[in-house]
Amino acid sequence: MELKCFDNISDLDRYAAQIFADTIKHNPRATLGLATGSTPIGIYGKMIEMYNNGEISFKDTTTFNLDEYVGLSPDHEQSYAQFMKHHLFDHIDLPKQQAHLPSGMVNDLKAECQSYDRMLAEQPIDVQLLGLGHNGHIGFNEPDQELQGGTHIVELEEATRAANARFFDTPDEVPTKAITMGVGSILKADSIVLVVKGADKANIVKQALHGPITTEVPASLLQTHKNVIVLVDREAGRLL
Numbered sequence: 001m002e003l004k005c006f007d008n009i010s011d012l013d014r015y016a017a018q019i020f021a022d023t024i025k026h027n028p029r030a031t032l033g034l035a036t037g038s039t040p041i042g043i044y045g046k047m048i049e050m051y052n053n054g055e056i057s058f059k060d061t062t063t064f065n066l067d068e069y070v071g072l073s074p075d076h077e078q079s080y081a082q083f084m085k086h087h088l089f090d091h092i093d094l095p096k097q098q099a100h101l102p103s104g105m106v107n108d109l110k111a112e113c114q115s116y117d118r119m120l121a122e123q124p125i126d127v128q129l130l131g132l133g134h135n136g137h138i139g140f141n142e143p144d145q146e147l148q149g150g151t152h153i154v155e156l157e158e159a160t161r162a163a164n165a166r167f168f169d170t171p172d173e174v175p176t177k178a179i180t181m182g183v184g185s186i187l188k189a190d191s192i193v194l195v196v197k198g199a200d201k202a203n204i205v206k207q208a209l210h211g212p213i214t215t216e217v218p219a220s221l222l223q224t225h226k227n228v229i230v231l232v233d234r235e236a237g238r239l240l
């Protein structure tokens with residue numbers, strides 16, 4: 001695992017975006033694993049700048065997002081589908097049919113999980129972007145006695161719902177379930193970029209990187225991957 005600590009958030013965001021840009025330059029047909037949450041917003045901003053400068057094009061890339069809420073339509077303002085449109089997809093040349101998010105709106109969620117896994121198997125992820133939940137979750141893989149390998153439906157922890165309530169009008173509106181890529185699928189990515197920002201994540205990032213490998217801290221399983229780069233700001237990195 002490689003660790004890089006940044007004094008300046010803009011430098012961190014540029015560094016992360018450059019990893020994705022380099023991947024696309026090396027292979028214009030690359031498959032990118034994308035994440036939501038507040039952490040990647042600045043990174044997407046830098047990717048858009050690079051696209052606008054003519055440095056990169058997404059026209060032949062494929063993207064897979066980690067997760068989506070169950071019960072929110074892709075038009076809902078707080079759906080991850082809207083998040084991605086707003087923060088990245090509407091500003092770049094990625095063809096719509098090459099941008100994949102699991103759907104939390106279909107009747108047969110089990111079939112949706114299987115179909116997402118099939119697509120992931122056909123187009124393995126070259127580089128996966130990850131944020132970190134306060135409880136150590138990655139995607140929406142919550143701490144548990146066991147973790148699932150493939151895409152599955154998860155019951156969100158109250159703490160996770162509370163953390164994400166800031167994006168909704170009222171806390172009750174935060175969905176109770178999500179569909180998420182499993183830890184197994186995340187670990188299949190060729191390389192992983194874990195980004196952690198803010199003092200409130202200092203403790204959990206320390207546990208994830210230096211604590212025991214345990215399903216109770218899903219991000220700790222990243223210690224088993226051969227090619228992970230961890231980018232932290234000064235506050236998040238203060239205990240490392």
Ligand SMILES: N[C@@H]1[C@@H](O)[C@H](O)[C@@H](COP(=O)(O)O)O[C@@H]1O
Nearest residue numbers: 036037038039131132133139140
């Ligand atoms: N499912 C997402 C995760 O993919 C994300 O990493 C996490 C942290 O979010 P933030 O970056 O806003 O702290 O929140 C959500 O629960």
